[in-house]
Amino acid sequence: SYELTLPLSVSVALGQTARITCGGNNIGGKNVHWYQQKPGQAPVLVIYRDNNRPSGIPERFSGSNSGNTATLTISRAQAGDEADYYCQVWDSSTVVFGGGAKLTVL
Amino acid sequence: QVQLQESGPGLVKPSETLSLTCSVSGGSISRYYWSWIRQPAGKGLEWIGRIYTSGSTNYNPSLKSRVTMSVDMSKNQFSLKLTSVTAADTAVYYCATQDPSRSYAFDIWGQGTTVTVSS
Numbered sequence: 001s002y003e004l005t006l007p008l009s010v011s012v013a014l015g016q017t018a019r020i021t022c023g024g025n026n027i028g029g030k031n032v033h034w035y036q037q038k039p040g041q042a043p044v045l046v047i048y049r050d051n052n053r054p055s056g057i058p059e060r061f062s063g064s065n066s067g068n069t070a071t072l073t074i075s076r077a078q079a080g081d082e083a084d085y086y087c088q089v090w091d092s093s094t095v096v097f098g099g100g101a102k103l104t105v106l
Numbered sequence: 107q108v109q110l111q112e113s114g115p116g117l118v119k120p121s122e123t124l125s126l127t128c129s130v131s132g133g134s135i136s137r138y139y140w141s142w143i144r145q146p147a148g149k150g151l152e153w154i155g156r157i158y159t160s161g162s163t164n165y166n167p168s169l170k171s172r173v174t175m176s177v178d179m180s181k182n183q184f185s186l187k188l189t190s191v192t193a194a195d196t197a198v199y200y201c202a203t204q205d206p207s208r209s210y211a212f213d214i215w216g217q218g219t220t221v222t223v224s225s
Contacts, residue, residue, distance in 0.1 A: 001167070033211040035151075042200055042218050043151065048211035086151055090210060093164045095141070095153035 002091035004098035011104045018074040020101045022087035025068060030089040032070040034063060037084045037100075046085075047072060077105050108133035110201050110216035118195075118223050124188040128201030128216060135159060135177065139204045140184045141212065142175065144197040152197075156204070157184055191223045 005023040012018035022032060032050050035043035045054050047063040050070065060075045074081055082105045087098040114126035128140065141156040155165035157175040165173050169188070177184040188195060198218040204210040 031209040031211075033209070035212070042215040043212070044215075045208075045211050045213050048205075048208040048213070052208070054208070054213060088151075088212070094166060095143075095156075097151040097153065100150040 001094075002089070002096050004087055004089065004096055006085075006087060006098040006101040008099075009102045009104065011106055012074070012077045013106050014079065015076055018077050018081070018103055018105075020072045020074075020085050020103065022070040022072070022098050023068055024070070024089065027068055027070050027089065028066045030065075030091070032063065032065050033088045034061075034072045035086045035088065036081075037086065038082075043086065074103070077103075079105050081105055108203065108214050110203065110214060112199060112201050112216045112219040114199075114219060114221070116220055116222060118191055118221060119225050120192055120223055121190055124186070124191050124195060124221055124223075126186045126199055126201075126219065126221070127183050128185070130182045130184070130203075135179055135182045135184065138206070139210065140175075140177065141202050141204065142186045143200045143202055143212070143215075144195075145200070145218075146194075146197045154186065154188075154199075193223050195221070196223045197221060 034047040036046045037043040050065040051063040062073045084100045109131045111129045136159045142154040157163045172189045174187040200218045202212040202215045205213045
């Protein structure tokens with residue numbers, strides 16, 4: 001089965017840029033979606049199809065996808081960006097989620 | 107704007123069947139795929155499966171033998187049944203929908219409902 005690998009945790013200084021990577025075999029050939037989940041809340045879609053933002057998501061959130069790595073980039077990180085982040089793809093008609101990365105804003 | 111709301115028992119006994127319903131408001135259930143996703147406390151997201159309004163389904167292979175999903179278009183609801191539950195099925199269960207125009211990303215989620223499996 002297809003697997004997605006994220007770091008368990010990522011730290012970023014307030015106002016700096018955070019990058020969360022999602023690794024998978026030839027993930028560049030798939031559409032990658034990213035979700036933000038804050039404690040006690042449902043996940044929220046922040047990036048779809050590699051690099052597209054739903055309405056209401058700040059421009060500070062961006063994505064890229066190539067080769068074996070997809071990346072979620074959060075510019076000018078704010079305290080409110082602290083959350084768990086999940087990447088997700090479709091593979092063989094099933095959904096695969098990465099294990100989640102906890103972003104800490106210092 | 108479509109909104110989703112999960113409902114069902116919060117406590118299920120081991121070996122019994124977990125049954126949940128997701129009510130769709132603000133839009134028609136006939137337009138999209140509808141999924142169930144769960145999350146054990148402190149752990150990541152696990153997709154359970156999805157159903158289209160035609161009745162076609164895709165299930166997570168790891169749960170396929172125990173999962174049944176159905177849709178009731180007259181009530182704008184879709185449902186999940188998970189049989190032979192164990193403590194490992196204790197989780198927050200979310201219903202969610204996917205937007206084909208967004209490459210089937212899960213763009214709308216319910217708030218989630220906690221199900222505990224315990225005698």
